[in-house]
Amino acid sequence: MKLTTTVDGVEQTLELSGARAASSIVSFTLDSQAGQADIIPTGAAAYSIMHDGLSYQVTVHDGADGSFQVEVNGFAHQVEVRDARRWIRGGGAAAAAGARKIKAPMPGRVVKLLVQTGDDVEAGQGVIIVEAMKMQNEMKAAKAGKVGRLEVAAGDSVAAGQTLLSIE
Amino acid sequence: MKLTTTVDGVEQTLELSGARAASSIVSFTLDSQAGQADIIPTGAAAYSIMHDGLSYQVTVHDGADGSFQVEVNGFAHQVEVRDARRWIRGGGAAAAAGARKIKAPMPGRVVKLLVQTGDDVEAGQGVIIVEAMKMQNEMKAAKAGKVGRLEVAAGDSVAAGQTLLSIE
């Protein structure tokens, strides 16, 4: 199975194949370099991986949109994985363009909207206050633009990753 | 659902019903005494149970033959559970009679058979040596009788609960 991946911002091609079904050895080719690794699961989304004589403890956090945060021996790496079929179905690179959405970084409650649809905002300007775990967090516009649709109102409960509003 | 149970050797009738599907409250009648308990799973075969204002940590070890070892706040109780359908299908009380089987108490390897089919044995006499975890364990006859069929031979690997031989 051939996959396109991005790790910490760098794109790489990964091809994986199991040697035998009952074995824990996996063959892979990563950016044209072939290798083998011994991978066993040690928990839900946790693995012990051996490669080149070194032992790695790995946990995989399933993020939104095919992105993963992978902790290797305690240090986090951002990885995106796409296979051809999925990538095309999702609209390909075109889907990455468009409005910049401001999403809730964690589950919480909307305390206050600091802007209205149509307002001009500057990069770094506070647009909405979300409260979670006894803390009020002011979310800021990542870029200058015009406020698009407000997806939430004050008092709403929001889930992690839920779109709050967009800047066009 | 009505169940017949035996706990630490004492038979009791247990009837269970969930109050609401989304609630953790379970209604039960145990030996004609009705009560309610708050039961949530906290792991595989592990539960937190509240009853009468007290908090219990419970783990259930699934034994063979519908028997369970249940640890309540760290102390073990032997419980057998049968429901009517199962009990009848299994042959009822009649199945409990007959030959006394000697079963492997743990996975291991048969080192030596100390008896042959047809031998007369006394209660407490050593009949087979099984090795596991670097230790040789001599299994003894639980009652006097004649050795029936030998189900294993020296060198065999055996699973926990596997019948090794029977005394008739």
Added chain:
Amino acid sequence: MIQKILIANRAEIAVRVIRTCRAMGIASVAVYSDADRASLHVRLADECVWIGPAAAAESYLNIERILEAAGAVGADAIHPGYGFLSENAAFAEACEKAGVKFIGPSAAAMRLMGSKTRARRAMREAGVPVVPGTTEPLANAAEAAATAAKIGYPVMLKAAGGGGGKGMRLVASADALGSAFEQARGEARQAFGNPDIYIEKAIRNPRHIEVQVMADEHGNVIHLGERECSLQRRHQKVLEEAPAPLVAEHPRLRAEITRAAVDAAKAAGYTNAGTVEFLADAKGHFYFLEMNTRLQVEHPVTEMITGLDLVREQIRVASGERLSVAQEDVRMRGHAIECRVYAEDPENEFLPSPGRITSLAEPSGPGVRVDSGAYEGWAVPIEYDPLIAKLIVWDETRAGAIGRLRSALREYTVGGIHTTLGFFREVVEDEDFCAGRIDTGFIGRWRQRRAKPDRSREQRIAVLAAGFHYLTSGREEGPAPRRDKSEWGISGRDALLR
């Protein structure tokens, strides 16, 4: 002697108190809100009482419900933990009225020290140096602006009603003051039921040094040495240690600061466990900041170097007994460091990261202790403080303790949510941290100079793991199939109904 203690708190600190209760043969009673049925303190306690909905104001801050619960189970004492009602004098009084011993100082001492503004006045009168600023709450944003203009920016807005970083804002200039004032008031109202805010001149990048004191009801007041808590984010401690690295540079500091702390406790007529907090500058000058009239989050570092169980001492004192040690018998040994494991994403401004813990491995071994409220499969609720556990290490020397911390952090894995563990893993490799060059500006500066070691080997493993996980966990067809424990419970109950 106390026979049964109700713990008016939750999570790791409630678990901590249960442990000492059980070791002492005292029955423990947990209370819990709707959000905490599955929390560890509820599972571990001997008894438990539901006290209300998830919102703290209706449960853990509800004095009436908690006293009702104490009455119903026949508890003869209440341990408040930290946060929630622990510094609420009205609660201490209500306990007294209800005939239940409050495990903490007298309401009078709490009132004096609990009001940060009154405490500042009292300390100033007692000759202890305090940070310049107001000693009365600010009426409104306009008064705040006027005061700030007078003492000069940067200023610190602080809640008069409680500590722990809640309702606290550093304000660098006048244009940011208005919104900071309102946010601080909002947080303070919610955290302490008291929106009062006062203002202090901000000391740039001070060291945070505090002294643990312990006093019984027979007039004995002792200190258990100092702690340094200079590593902070959002004015909240993330890493604490004892002894203070600053004391290594200024040996006279220990005698001076512990004497000031004992004087402060005596002046307040203090009993039970308390902490006197100071800001110190690089030259070793120190200023009274506030007194926390309760057990601190970071009390374990003091336990590790003194061998004392502070919760046990608290219970002894509340039972009317004498402290188990006199000042001259307190023997300090070695060095201890605590890391606060928050459900937060250090890569994203330490924003909260609640959710289900899908895998968990806590470290142990020589010199390693974990005070935790977490377990695998537990969902960290969004309603409360994100502190899920504390990792504490001890060794004969600070360098040794840092070594053990590195080892423990390597073993500690929490899957499913983000935590501050990754942050600590980098900090323990930091040259300044290892040399003890720390102050409250450390994290900000560290962000700037943060070393990016070559991790290309780990990157390759990360790609491999993500690809393997992607293909084998059925992710192509949606989120990874996973038997959710609570849904599992529901489907199980459906079976009961059939």
Added chain:
Amino acid sequence: MIQKILIANRAEIAVRVIRTCRAMGIASVAVYSDADRASLHVRLADECVWIGPAAAAESYLNIERILEAAGAVGADAIHPGYGFLSENAAFAEACEKAGVKFIGPSAAAMRLMGSKTRARRAMREAGVPVVPGTTEPLANAAEAAATAAKIGYPVMLKAAGGGGGKGMRLVASADALGSAFEQARGEARQAFGNPDIYIEKAIRNPRHIEVQVMADEHGNVIHLGERECSLQRRHQKVLEEAPAPLVAEHPRLRAEITRAAVDAAKAAGYTNAGTVEFLADAKGHFYFLEMNTRLQVEHPVTEMITGLDLVREQIRVASGERLSVAQEDVRMRGHAIECRVYAEDPENEFLPSPGRITSLAEPSGPGVRVDSGAYEGWAVPIEYDPLIAKLIVWDETRAGAIGRLRSALREYTVGGIHTTLGFFREVVEDEDFCAGRIDTGFIGRWRQRRAKPDRSREQRIAVLAAGFHYLTSGREEGPAPRRDKSEWGISGRDALLR
């Protein structure tokens, strides 16, 4: 200084050594057999090398394979742990020949002390009292019978080649001697590669007292106090503590027994960590039993009361450094107790209970340490010793330590297999144990008088839980559906192949 250590062992002791290596900044290399790919020491080490099939003789006892592995990774030292090759002088010599430092005593000292029969001779010559019996291996069962008849039953058959209860049998009368001799030989051959058996007069219900010694290569020999290990089943320790309760009754005993231990170590030209074991009677008389020329399972109790890291001291000594403390600087504090968590069923004669650990919660908190090789989802292999973890507690007093042990045992849950935890939970409530009235006959007597407290409340909960589990876990249709982690891996790999 040593840079990279290969650990020629597995499970909890390998994890223990990895922890100190990492804290010291030394690279750690795990070795593993086919049965241990998923074991914790392999997951936690920096590097790992496969050394053979599950059978110990072909892997952990295979000197050639282990030295090959050390060469391949460039390890400059080998830590042998306990058991396996740890007391094998030929291995120590092979290490020396291969230019890899063996972290332990010299081969000569190991040979002297490792042969229980030679050690008995040497100690007798040095004036240390020894238990009556043979000082040569027995040729056959007939010679055993003749010797036993001479010294009188009961007698103890013991392996000349190693300790730890392997190859040991108590024989009460002549008719049981033959089969006991053969079983002991079989066990000894397998455990130590040496079937030699010797015979000792059995001292009925003695106390087991041992002294930790530590010696560097500069002639410094110190002791780190005594431990009492009188709670045994099958001649194997299950609970150890320091200081020895017996010393509280006979204060002169400590000075005498530690002096004898240091003399023994000096007589043997001993270096690195070692333990001199004694049997003692109720009057405080003691007899040399054997010297264990390695780190002991129970070394953590000594670490807890001295604050020292014994593995670190071992590595220092092996690096040619001096011991970090002189005898007069060793400061002992408080009391520590260790419980060995075996995968065994205490309700069924402590028979092994290997299998998959389906749920696991390990305790922590003040004064609590767990040295573990287990994790949730891991299957305890049938091939090796059933010790899966050790629970160690500390407090200022023995009574305090027992309190903490009660609390820790209450929190400690292991699902899926049987363990000795339930046994310990009863022992810590036992009056004799709490009073320190223990000896090696304790467990046998305890079985007889074992209190059966009223647990009718818990029985009701047990029935309820079993019924609930029966109905909700789908048991009616067969075994509880459970996603086996290793099968899961296989099905995942099938997906890769599609």
